[in-house]
Amino acid sequence: MQSKLSDIALIEQTLAGNQQAYADLVKRHQRFVFTLAMRFVKTREDAEEVAQDSFIKAYRSLSAFQGNSKFSTWLYRIVYTTAMTFLRKRRLDTDSIDDEETYIQIESKASGYDVNNVENKSRSFYLNQAIEQLLPDDAAIITMFYQGEQSLDEIGNALGMEANTVKVKLFRARQRLKEKLERNLKHEAKELI
């Protein structure tokens, strides 16, 4: 059962040496942190590694958290920097992750794989598929805005951007997501015919 204490109270208890309080904080934020990590690194194994590293880094720097922002915003910034470091290391061996072509390849692979169980798919499945095909930044902004319930300012804080830049990026990300969703649905409709 999760603690009903606020994040700040749990942080104070953790700093006083209560590790169970930190376990409660992890339980409270793990789903979203994991989802956000998935938006960047795409596979569950890598996302687990990034999410775990983020929580460990947050624990180490907990005394530096000044409470000027929400704990979640501070934590998402750590997730972002951890994921970026992870991807930078990966990029040494593979193609650029910002390369749209890489995503087109993933996209076509995903479409091919899913043809066999068309009838089981709901619109939310296609939406998740479409979000996986977005660039990491776009996917992260959409996830933070809708699932993380972060304001434009808070997203800007976490990603190190101005709120106006986030607003423009969010608009473009939604457009791309809409296009990919429509494309995936059209592709599946053709397969059915």
Next chain:
Amino acid sequence: MNNMEEILWNYIDGNCTPDEHKAITETIAKDEAYCLKYQELLNLNKEFMAMEIDEPPMAFTYNVIEAIRTENAQQPLKAAINNRIIMGIAAFFVLTILTLLGYALSHVSLAAAVSHPAPLASNLKVPNLNSFLSKPVIQVFFFFDVVLGLFLFDTYLRRKKVQKEIQ
């Protein structure tokens, strides 16, 4: 088209001023194209909000806490030692030395030392320090200092970079 979408997304997100909000509400009511686009984006917005978030593995919290415990257990002795203990030991030695010094000074008879200076033992050899401080020795010493300095500076910069990345 983009402009229309941008306006409508601002309207849906609640990022408009009251005047803009009123104007857009009127436009949606009058203009069919706006109305259709608004319904489309509103549905899309609902779908985005209803998107499910992923579930991490069952043992995720346990793994995080275990990793923290392991890290704490592997902490080097230097970092694990409490500063108070170090200060206590230092205080003990300083106090002992001061007590001994005070005791020794209180028992020294300076007058006797001046009237009868102790003769220097004839077989006592004072080492010649100049022979040890040759040019190569000093160069090696400085080289070591420079390397050590660079190493410490590098460690400091790395630590600062990590801190910056986290914050």
